Amino acid sequence: MTISFTGSAGALAFAALFASTGATAALAQEDIGIVVYNAQHESLGVAWAEAFTKETGIKVTLRKGSDMEFANQIVQEGAASPADVFLTENSPAMSLVDGAGLFEPVAADTLAQVPENFRPSNGHWIGVAARSTVFAYDKTKLTEDKLPKSMLDLADPSWKGRWAASPSGADFQAIVSALLSLKGEEATASWLTSMKENFTAYKGNSTAMKAVNAGEIEGAVIYHYYYFGDQAKTGENSKNVALHFFKNEDPGAFVSISGGGVLASSQHKENAQKFLAWLTGKGGQGILRDGTSFEYAVGNGEASNKALPALSDLQYPKVDPATLNSAKVTDLMTAAGLL
Numbered sequence: 323m324t325i326s327f328t329g330s331a332g333a334l335a336f337a338a339l340f341a342s343t344g345a346t347a348a349l350a351q352e353d354i355g356i357v358v359y360n361a362q363h364e365s366l367g368v369a370w371a372e373a374f375t376k377e378t379g380i381k382v383t384l385r386k387g388s389d390m391e392f393a394n395q396i397v398q399e400g401a402a403s404p405a406d407v408f409l410t411e412n413s414p415a416m417s418l419v420d421g422a423g424l425f426e427p428v429a430a431d432t433l434a435q436v437p438e439n440f441r442p443s444n445g446h447w448i449g450v451a452a453r454s455t456v457f458a459y460d461k462t463k464l465t466e467d468k469l470p471k472s473m474l475d476l477a478d479p480s481w482k483g484r485w486a487a488s489p490s491g492a493d494f495q496a497i498v499s500a501l502l503s504l505k506g507e508e509a510t511a512s513w514l515t516s517m518k519e520n521f522t523a524y525k526g527n528s529t530a531m532k533a534v535n536a537g538e539i540e541g542a543v544i545y546h547y548y549y550f551g552d553q554a555k556t557g558e559n560s561k562n563v564a565l566h567f568f569k570n571e572d573p574g575a576f577v578s579i580s581g582g583g584v585l586a587s588s589q590h591k592e593n594a595q596k597f598l599a600w601l602t603g604k605g606g607q608g609i610l611r612d613g614t615s616f617e618y619a620v621g622n623g624e625a626s627n628k629a630l631p632a633l634s635d636l637q638y639p640k641v642d643p644a645t646l647n648s649a650k651v652t653d654l655m656t657a658a659g660l661l
């Protein structure tokens with residue numbers, strides 16, 4: 323089998339040609355390819371699409387964008403959307419599309435591949451990967467006894483000027499949506515107001531981690547995989563960094579679910595459902611275990627990358643991803659002067 327790979331920054335196409343099955347089959351497969359709006363990290367989206375095409379012969383065209391860009395675009399496009407599948411980094415963008423009634427329910431066999439805590443209760447989309455919130459800190463400056471016990475402690479004046487985050491990104495906004503779901507609007511608004519006083523904004527989690535590593539700031543609220551990804555390469559942007567997992571069902575121990583869903587308007591629902599089944603099964607989850615994304619596997623009985631601490635040890639809070647509200651988060655963060 324040959325995989326031909328064509329594309330630009332905005333669109334990547336994979337076509338599988340089967341030497342053994344002949345040109346007719348190859349042409350038929352090309353006709354029923356799927357378009358995926360991929361807001362997951364591009365490298366993970368490409369790895370998934372490439373392996374799926376290789377295994378099934380179904381062509382995947384990936385479009386590149388961010389969680390909220392695509393969610394709003396899908397709502398705008400409505401029934402005319404060219405997208406068959408939407409993949410996100412975090413849950414709030416999935417909730418937005420679901421709230422507009424634009425998802426086709428996920429096939430029951432696919433839902434059964436993922437435990438209930440890694441998918442919304444209504445079954446309109448499904449978790450495909452998970453990521454843990456962490457406090458990435460400068461281990462040359464902070465010892466364990468000096469770390470915040472809760473993410474909420476970072477609102478204390480003693481943390482003024484000492485921590486960082488990337489408030490414009492979907493990752494941090496998902497953490498705020500979890501805080502909102504767990505502690506309510508008043509507590510969230512108050513924490514965000516103190517955050518504005520205390521924190522330094524960086525654009526992107528990698529940049530925030532680099533700043534910690536360079537001694538610019540003592541710690542940053544980011545996701546775990548930025549550290550493990552860097553360690554697996556040269557480690558040059560994380561050599562002075564250690565990760566603190568808040569645990570104890572703290573809002574700062576939030577585990578965010580990356581979502582996958584089939585659009586109700588899809589003209590290729592069968593192949594779109596096959597892709598979700600594959601992502602949450604051995605194929606897609608195996609790429610999380612063996613690849614370089616360092617995101618957690620969520621499929622039943624599927625192992626995560628062995629460099630990672632066990633997800634079951636992280637004592638993360640229970641949050642139904644269907645309840646995560648992006649509009650309210652944007653309002654509260656704007657009111658606090660963070661956006």
Ligand SMILES: [Fe+2]
Nearest residue numbers: 411493527545
């Ligand atoms: Fe990310």
